[in-house]
Amino acid sequence: MLLLGSSSPTRASILKNSGIAFKQVGCDFDEDTLEYTVPKDFVYHAAMGKMQACESCFGLDLPILCADTVVTAHGKILRKAKDEAEALELLKLQSGSDVAIITCMAYKSKSKMFIDLSQTVYRFAEFDETDLKNYIESGEWRGKAGACMVEGFCKPYIKSVEGLESCAMGLTVEKILRWL
Numbered sequence: 418m419l420l421l422g423s424s425s426p427t428r429a430s431i432l433k434n435s436g437i438a439f440k441q442v443g444c445d446f447d448e449d450t451l452e453y454t455v456p457k458d459f460v461y462h463a464a465m466g467k468m469q470a471c472e473s474c475f476g477l478d479l480p481i482l483c484a485d486t487v488v489t490a491h492g493k494i495l496r497k498a499k500d501e502a503e504a505l506e507l508l509k510l511q512s513g514s515d516v517a518i519i520t521c522m523a524y525k526s527k528s529k530m531f532i533d534l535s536q537t538v539y540r541f542a543e544f545d546e547t548d549l550k551n552y553i554e555s556g557e558w559r560g561k562a563g564a565c566m567v568e569g570f571c572k573p574y575i576k577s578v579e580g581l582e583s584c585a586m587g588l589t590v591e592k593i594l595r596w597l
């Protein structure tokens with residue numbers, strides 16, 4: 418049993434589908450306090466910040482797992498959109514572009530700690546305007562880095578992929594299975 422220090426429904430479903438026993442708890446860490454502009458630095462410090470916050474709340478009686486994910490396109494860090502206009506802007510940056518989705522995970526127990534920083538690179542075709550409009554109206558983009566949904570809206574537009582889909586969705590579960 419581990420503590421998933423995350424409010425992410427996607428991360429919870431990834432663990433559930435992989436058969437890993439967990440309890441989901443929230444941890445209070447404000448990523449907006451981070452000023453890193455290099456995507457890998459950002460996700461690393463965000464994941465470590467979440468881990469520190471969780472450990473100070475819950476201790477290590479159960480191992481803790483935290484993670485952070487960003488999308489990058491055209492050298493920009495794309496985080497979660499606040500509203501429809503921002504979601505459209507972030508998705509237009511990804512349309513017809515190469516996009517890297519970077520996830521850093523931190524796992525800590527009383528006896529060991531693992532950190533994994535992985536990325537999955539997609540080459541997307543141009544998003545269809547009507548499809549994009551319907552996706553924005555659906556609200557499915559909410560709570561997702563870059564408003565991106567590789568298993569949903571983005572899937573038909575994938576021209577090539579290098580890396581794991583689980584990493585792109587926010588939890589590189591294949592790595593976690595080796596840690597447990």
Ligand SMILES: Nc1nc2c(ncn2[C@@H]2O[C@H](COP(=O)(O)OP(=O)(O)OP(=O)(O)O)[C@@H](O)[C@H]2O)c(=O)[nH]1
Pocket residue numbers: 422423424425426427428444484485486487497560561562565566567568585586587588
């Ligand atoms: N379903 C889905 N979720 C995605 C995808 N890409 C990123 N995400 C989610 O986008 C969110 C990235 O924001 P984070 O700040 O890392 O995590 P969060 O959702 O705020 O949750 P915390 O772990 O509590 O910080 C995570 O919930 C990821 O699971 C995707 O392609 N599909």
